[in-house]
Amino acid sequence: MSALLEVDGLSVELPVAGEYRTVLQDVSFSLDAGQTLGLVGESGSGKSMTVRSIAQLLPPGARTSGSITFDGASVLDLRGDALRKFRSRDVSMIFQDPRAHTNPVRRIGDFLTEAMRVNGRVPRREAERRAVELLAEVGIHDGERRLRQYPHELSGGLLQRVMIAASLAVKPRLILADEPTTALDVTTQSEVMAILARLQREYGMAMLFITHDLELAAAVCDETVVMYAGAMVEHQASSRLHTDPLHPYSAALMQARPEIERRVPRLPAIPGHPTSAFETPDGCAFAPRCRFAEDACRAALPAFERVGDGEYSRCRRAEELRGQLLVPAVVSHEEVVR
Amino acid sequence: MSAASPKAALHTLRFLGGRIGGLLVTLLASSFVVFGALYLAPGSPITFLTHGRSMTPDAIAQINEQYHFDEPFLLQYVRWLGGILQGDFGRSILYKDSVGSLLGQRIGTTVALIALSALLVALIGLGIGIFSGLKPGIASSALMGVSTAAMAVPTFVAAVVLTLVFAVELGWFPVFGVGEGPVDMLYHLILPAFALALASIAFVARLSQAAIRQEITADHVQTAISRGFPYGVVVRRHVLRNASLPVLTVLGLTLAGMISGTVVVEQVFQLNGLGSLLVSSVQQKDFPVVQAICLVYVAAFIVLNTVIDLAYSVLDPRVSVGGGKS
Numbered sequence A: 001m002s003a004l005l006e007v008d009g010l011s012v013e014l015p016v017a018g019e020y021r022t023v024l025q026d027v028s029f030s031l032d033a034g035q036t037l038g039l040v041g042e043s044g045s046g047k048s049m050t051v052r053s054i055a056q057l058l059p060p061g062a063r064t065s066g067s068i069t070f071d072g073a074s075v076l077d078l079r080g081d082a083l084r085k086f087r088s089r090d091v092s093m094i095f096q097d098p099r100a101h102t103n104p105v106r107r108i109g110d111f112l113t114e115a116m117r118v119n120g121r122v123p124r125r126e127a128e129r130r131a132v133e134l135l136a137e138v139g140i141h142d143g144e145r146r147l148r149q150y151p152h153e154l155s156g157g158l159l160q161r162v163m164i165a166a167s168l169a170v171k172p173r174l175i176l177a178d179e180p181t182t183a184l185d186v187t188t189q190s191e192v193m194a195i196l197a198r199l200q201r202e203y204g205m206a207m208l209f210i211t212h213d214l215e216l217a218a219a220v221c222d223e224t225v226v227m228y229a230g231a232m233v234e235h236q237a238s239s240r241l242h243t244d245p246l247h248p249y250s251a252a253l254m255q256a257r258p259e260i261e262r263r264v265p266r267l268p269a270i271p272g273h274p275t276s277a278f279e280t281p282d283g284c285a286f287a288p289r290c291r292f293a294e295d296a297c298r299a300a301l302p303a304f305e306r307v308g309d310g311e312y313s314r315c316r317r318a319e320e321l322r323g324q325l326l327v328p329a330v331v332s333h334e335e336v337v338r
Numbered sequence B: 001m002s003a004a005s006p007k008a009a010l011h012t013l014r015f016l017g018g019r020i021g022g023l024l025v026t027l028l029a030s031s032f033v034v035f036g037a038l039y040l041a042p043g044s045p046i047t048f049l050t051h052g053r054s055m056t057p058d059a060i061a062q063i064n065e066q067y068h069f070d071e072p073f074l075l076q077y078v079r080w081l082g083g084i085l086q087g088d089f090g091r092s093i094l095y096k097d098s099v100g101s102l103l104g105q106r107i108g109t110t111v112a113l114i115a116l117s118a119l120l121v122a123l124i125g126l127g128i129g130i131f132s133g134l135k136p137g138i139a140s141s142a143l144m145g146v147s148t149a150a151m152a153v154p155t156f157v158a159a160v161v162l163t164l165v166f167a168v169e170l171g172w173f174p175v176f177g178v179g180e181g182p183v184d185m186l187y188h189l190i191l192p193a194f195a196l197a198l199a200s201i202a203f204v205a206r207l208s209q210a211a212i213r214q215e216i217t218a219d220h221v222q223t224a225i226s227r228g229f230p231y232g233v234v235v236r237r238h239v240l241r242n243a244s245l246p247v248l249t250v251l252g253l254t255l256a257g258m259i260s261g262t263v264v265v266e267q268v269f270q271l272n273g274l275g276s277l278l279v280s281s282v283q284q285k286d287f288p289v290v291q292a293i294c295l296v297y298v299a300a301f302i303v304l305n306t307v308i309d310l311a312y313s314v315l316d317p318r319v320s321v322g323g324g325k326s
């Protein structure tokens, strides 16, 4: 069976002050129907640009190479009506900030029914009835009342549920969820996440799920891709990534996560600064921050290579270091903080 | 949607009541200022009435009986305001006619002039703004450049230049006057209206262009695009609708500029409107007329602003109709 979504060698350059900057480099992965894939990485690593490429929502002037195939059709070549059909029927996006992403002067009811009415030509009454059902599915039971409210009258968590309900309205085959819970407070986060995960399974939709949080990705996604500086550095099953990372960056992400039980204050994610694709040094992009770096790492960009069955890493020492990446470093994080 | 709850209806009523109350208070305050300013202005109307000659106390007493110049200020004000509330603006010193009927003869021209200018602003200003907001490019930049220049042109310069070019040189339009009959009047008013509207057209064009450019990059527009809506739906429902709000906020300013601009334009084109009447009345110290016209101008401005305010709160649900933020 061929994959629902196939991204192959995707590179993206964006114009910044007249110059083109690479923001994505050779990104490749595939997603089967109903499957979930996590995209994890620090800010600026190119996660959003990856999903935006899929919905053709890149900033104006973007240059793209490589290919994206959805159900056999080349997404990057879609134009006009075909593109609108793809966006309205096949994919649905859930954004990080639901407040910024809903029109403040239109009612919740408008937001929920608009896609049905504009794209599906569903009569208004029918669309409203369906909207109330959808709201019930995301745990909002006073739907009739909510339809008449405006976005500013709803909390962030409620609004994100509305956003999820709206994306269900069209029964897409692929959900692109760009940090759907990051803007919410912790308790709301887990509620919204639970709703999203449940509906993804019930509706059998494939999902590309973006997060900063490796463990959240592991909990929700079948497989996880870790990105650094616009490139993939690791890709494997979420369950194994958790205990057996194949790239020093993934391991560092895991260790940087504060353990809630121990009430450790939030640590700076990983010593050093994340870099963007365009400012990476020659050789391994992670080398300046990697505690396993050697001279050879700085000589040439390591290839994204298969390490084992369904396991890929962009570290030249991946095989050699396997199993040792999670062993605490000589310098502990507490000392780094001081 | 179905009927709003009684509570919401009450809120709306209270909101409306508040706005109208505010309107009345502002009108009262400005009537006081208008009256007071002229009271304090140098030069006594009596001197004018008597042509500077000394008069017998009898004659002065007779004038005072009619105009009450000898009474204390506050009493004069209350008398004046009371008259206005009964529709009596007093009598013109110069024309020996009631101010109300003087204004009545003139106000039509001014209203027509402003209405035509407003129409030009809406059609041309918004047209240019929407076009260049949605279609960045050479044409858009050129239009914005011209607008920036046009914004700096004072109304009287615009009026003189337009007259010279289109009336005197090309002869397409009459040089002055309002003509006879509505159609002729419209023809006569095109040039004056354009002169009056020019700066506002440019201002509204630039402003709406900026508002559209800003709105089009908004995140919620991304959402609409990502949902596969046709371009027209995205633009109409999510860009223009939202961009209309910042434009609406400064519309009051633009209208104020146009109202005061009528004075200049009516002078240059010799239109017999309120503006030209105001100028001649000021020159001849015809106080009751000056006061009445100022009051009409100020009232028009305040009422328009209240209407704009109300329109804004209807268009932007985030402005809580009940008062504070919800």
Ligand SMILES: Nc1ncnc2c1ncn2[C@@H]1O[C@H](COP(=O)(O)OP(=O)(O)OP(=O)(O)O)[C@@H](O)[C@H]1O
Binding pocket: A014, A015, A016, A023, A041, A042, A043, A044, A045, A046, A047, A048, A049, A050, A059, A276, A277
């Ligand atoms: N409009 C733009 N023009 C130029 N460069 C951009 C633009 N938007 C983002 N970038 C750059 O593209 C790179 C990737 O950005 P992207 O938004 O994909 O990161 P991300 O992984 O989603 O980060 P975050 O976690 O902060 O959302 C960054 O270096 C960013 O600076």
Ligand code: SF4
Binding pocket: A247, A248, A249, A284, A285, A286, A287, A288, A290, A291, A292, A293, A294, A297, A302, A314, A315, A316, A317, A318
């Ligand atoms: S290639 Fe070298 S520098 Fe890069 S992650 Fe692996 S060990 Fe670290």
Ligand SMILES: [Mg+2]
Binding pocket: A047, A048, A049, A178
């Ligand atoms: Mg992002």
